[in-house]
Amino acid sequence: MSDDIYVIFGSEYSPFSVKLRSYFRYKGIPHEWRPRTQENYAEFQKYAKLPLIPLVLGPKDEVLQDSTPIMEKMEERFPEKPIQPPSETLAYLSTLLEDYGDEWVNKPMFHYRWWRDEDQQAVGDGLARALLPNGDAQTREEMAGQIRKRMVPRLSFVGSNEITKDTIEESLDNLLTLLEKHLSTRSYIFGGQPSFADFGLWGQIYSCMLQPTTEKLIRTTYPNLLDWIERMLDPETTGGWEDWPRLSSTLEPLLKSEIGDLYLPWSEANGKAVFGEQPEFTVKLNEREFTQQSAKYSARSLQALKNKLSALGKVGELEEILLKTNCLPYLVAQDW
Numbered sequence: 001m002s003d004d005i006y007v008i009f010g011s012e013y014s015p016f017s018v019k020l021r022s023y024f025r026y027k028g029i030p031h032e033w034r035p036r037t038q039e040n041y042a043e044f045q046k047y048a049k050l051p052l053i054p055l056v057l058g059p060k061d062e063v064l065q066d067s068t069p070i071m072e073k074m075e076e077r078f079p080e081k082p083i084q085p086p087s088e089t090l091a092y093l094s095t096l097l098e099d100y101g102d103e104w105v106n107k108p109m110f111h112y113r114w115w116r117d118e119d120q121q122a123v124g125d126g127l128a129r130a131l132l133p134n135g136d137a138q139t140r141e142e143m144a145g146q147i148r149k150r151m152v153p154r155l156s157f158v159g160s161n162e163i164t165k166d167t168i169e170e171s172l173d174n175l176l177t178l179l180e181k182h183l184s185t186r187s188y189i190f191g192g193q194p195s196f197a198d199f200g201l202w203g204q205i206y207s208c209m210l211q212p213t214t215e216k217l218i219r220t221t222y223p224n225l226l227d228w229i230e231r232m233l234d235p236e237t238t239g240g241w242e243d244w245p246r247l248s249s250t251l252e253p254l255l256k257s258e259i260g261d262l263y264l265p266w267s268e269a270n271g272k273a274v275f276g277e278q279p280e281f282t283v284k285l286n287e288r289e290f291t292q293q294s295a296k297y298s299a300r301s302l303q304a305l306k307n308k309l310s311a312l313g314k315v316g317e318l319e320e321i322l323l324k325t326n327c328l329p330y331l332v333a334q335d336w
């Protein structure tokens, strides 16, 4: 194997892995996609600092984990076709949307994956097939059963339960409806080139296509979104970046209803709980209670968003947008 090739250990079922694979494809970064299987698990473990995919093995055995910092690093190494709009305002919004995709849209994705019997069955079988590509039917079936048994109780990790179910499902409906409209006149979220926002959101939404309930929902209701889902599998530039006046009528409602009213209030409450070492927290989202165990990674990612905003200094247009969409109070640096 050539020395300057990157190997991505991933899975078709891992939203963060497919996000990174699409990014590598778009950038034309030489890489090999290596699905993690039971057979190569020991090799994966040898490199993994965290038991998480994607894991990127770079030239000279460099090991990289965590999709966002990997993409940031690759942006420095491969500056052609940048995935951030040149405007500071839009670049920040793109980062914010990516983070919302990774940390919030992951909830409905995971919820739909393990909530209903039909989805548990389909995803359990698919994961077993991916892990045991050469396994016989009986071994795969046993593996699928074990996966289901392990994963269903993990619904609590994303806060999915009888009380939060409606908030989570309505959030996905709302996101898909707003994206459908936004993508009716453009190839990607910020125009003719994919951005951090596209990769982050797409990873989660593509995973929804591997689950019968959400696959049906998307195929029957959202034709523009479906085109974008296919386009993002191997994205190509189709034009230039748009500016905020063109984007705002369909992007602003998404920023407000999903990020300002749901994701950031949730993330702020989660951050407080993590800082106060509370194992669980409850927050009111759109007048409904949402209880879940606190999540350290999300607290770190909120802090990163705050740091990025304060490092920008004063950008009047951005502040105005963040204020109008209820996001600003959660993003100005403060100690919990």
Ligand SMILES: N[C@@H](CCC(=O)N[C@@H](CS)C(=O)NCC(=O)O)C(=O)O
Residues within 6 Å of the ligand: 013, 014, 015, 016, 017, 051, 052, 053, 054, 065, 066, 067, 068, 102
């Ligand atoms: N923040 C990480 C999240 C990675 C992550 O949560 N990966 C999941 C799959 S999507 C995982 O590896 N879970 C354990 C496993 O599959 O063994 C990233 O962006 O890469």
